[in-house]
Amino acid sequence: xxxxxxxxxxxxxxxxxxxxxxxxxxxxxxxxxxxxxxxxxxxxxxxxxxxxxxxxxxxxxxxxxxxxxxxxxxxxxxxxxxxxxxxxxxxxxxxxxxxxxxxxxxxxxxxxxxxxxxxxxxxxxxxxxxxxxxxx
Amino acid sequence: xxxxxxxxxxxxxxxxxxxxxxxxxxxxxxxxxxxxxxxxxxxxxxxxxxxxxxxxxxxxxxxxxxxxxxxxxxxxxxxxxxxxxxxxxxxxxxxxxxxxxxxxxxxxxxxxxxxxxxxxxxxxxxxxxxxxxxxx
DNA sequence: TCCTTATATGTACATATAATCAGATATTAG
DNA sequence: CTAATATCTGATTATATGTACATATAAGGA
Numbered sequence: 497x498x499x500x501x502x503x504x505x506x507x508x509x510x511x512x513x514x515x516x517x518x519x520x521x522x523x524x525x526x527x528x529x530x531x532x533x534x535x536x537x538x539x540x541x542x543x544x545x546x547x548x549x550x551x552x553x554x555x556x557x558x559x560x561x562x563x564x565x566x567x568x569x570x571x572x573x574x575x576x577x578x579x580x581x582x583x584x585x586x587x588x589x590x591x592x593x594x595x596x597x598x599x600x601x602x603x604x605x606x607x608x609x610x611x612x613x614x615x616x617x618x619x620x621x622x623x624x625x626x627x628x629x630x631x632x
Numbered sequence: 633x634x635x636x637x638x639x640x641x642x643x644x645x646x647x648x649x650x651x652x653x654x655x656x657x658x659x660x661x662x663x664x665x666x667x668x669x670x671x672x673x674x675x676x677x678x679x680x681x682x683x684x685x686x687x688x689x690x691x692x693x694x695x696x697x698x699x700x701x702x703x704x705x706x707x708x709x710x711x712x713x714x715x716x717x718x719x720x721x722x723x724x725x726x727x728x729x730x731x732x733x734x735x736x737x738x739x740x741x742x743x744x745x746x747x748x749x750x751x752x753x754x755x756x757x758x759x760x761x762x763x764x765x766x767x768x
Numbered sequence: 769t770c771c772t773t774a775t776a777t778g779t780a781c782a783t784a785t786a787a788t789c790a791g792a793t794a795t796t797a798g
Numbered sequence: 799c800t801a802a803t804a805t806c807t808g809a810t811t812a813t814a815t816g817t818a819c820a821t822a823t824a825a826g827g828a
Contacts, residue, residue, distance in 0.1 A: 563649050
C-alpha cells in the first residue's frame with residue numbers, strides 16, 4: 497500500500513495525492529495529547545532565559561536563585577518567574593535550606609534534550625544531513 | 633575552588649552566595665549566540681502544528697503540502713505558513729516536481745531531537761532522575 | 769519586635785505568534 | 799491564451815508570552 501499516486505478525496509472532501517501514505521502517517525502519528533505535551537516541553541526550552549538557566553543547572557548541578565541570577569546576568573525577579581514556570585512543569589525541583597532556595601534539574605527528559613542540543617551546537621554551526629533514503 | 637559558601641559581591645555589585653561555583657558555571661556556559669540558536673531550534677519544535685508536521689515527515693519521509701494537510705487535519709494555508717518558517721530555518725527542504733512541492737526533514741539535529749522526544753513520550757509519562765552529584 | 773535578606777508573586781504592558789482569509793504566483797492542460 | 803490546480807504570500811486579528819515594577823511572604827539576626 498504505497499506509491500499509489502492516486503489523487504482523491506476522503507469522505508469529508510479533503511484533497512490528497514497519496515492516500516495510502518497519508519493513512520500510514522496518520523496511523524503512525526502520536527496522539528494529540530502526546531504531541532501537545534511534547535510541544536510543551538520543547539516550548540519550555542525554546543526561550544533563551546529559561547534555556548540559559550537550565551544549562552546553568554546542567555553545569556552547576558544545584559544553584560540558589562541569586563547565584564543563578566549572577567551566573568546568567570538576569571534579574572532575580574526574572575529568574576524567579578522563569579523557575580516558577582519550570583517548577584510547575586516539573587523540569588526543575590527545589591530544596592529550601594534556610595532562606596535560600598536551591599534549584600536543580602529534576603527531569604531526565606530535559607537533561608537528555610539539553611545534552612543532545614548542546615552536543616550539536618558545539619559541533620560549530622549547523623550540520624545538514626543528507627536526505628536519507630526514507631522508507632516505505 | 634568549590635563550596636566556599638562565601639557571600640560576596642562582584643565588582644558591579646551582583647550578589648552571590650557561592651562565588652566559585654558561579655564562576656565555574658559562567659565559564660562552562662555556551663556563548664549567548666549559541667544559546668540563542670539552540671533556543672531558536674527548540675522554539676521551532678515548541679509549537680504543536682509545526683511539531684506535528686515534523687513528526688509526520690519523520691514517519692512519512694516525503695510528503696506534499698496537501699498530503700501533510702490531510703494527515704494532520706490542518707488547512708493547507710496553515711501548513712504552508714508553518715513550512716515556510718521551517719524552510720527558512722533549514723529544518724525541512726523542498727523538492728518541487730511539477731506543481732507539487734514535496735517536503736522532507738533536512739536537518740539531522742532536529743531529527744535527533746524528535747527521536748529523543750518521541751522515545752520519551754512513548755515511555756508513558758515523565759521519568760524523574762536522581763539529583764546527581766554535582767561536580768568539581 | 770523590627771529590620772534586613774532571599775525569594776515569590778501579581779499586574780500591567782509591550783511584543784511576538786499563529787490561524788484565517790483573500791489574493792498572488794506558478795505550472796500544466798486544452 | 800485561458801482555465802484549472804497546487805502552493806505561496808500578505809494582512810488582519812486574536813491570543814500568548816516575556817519582562818519589569820511593585821509588593822508580598824518568609825527566615826534570620828539584632
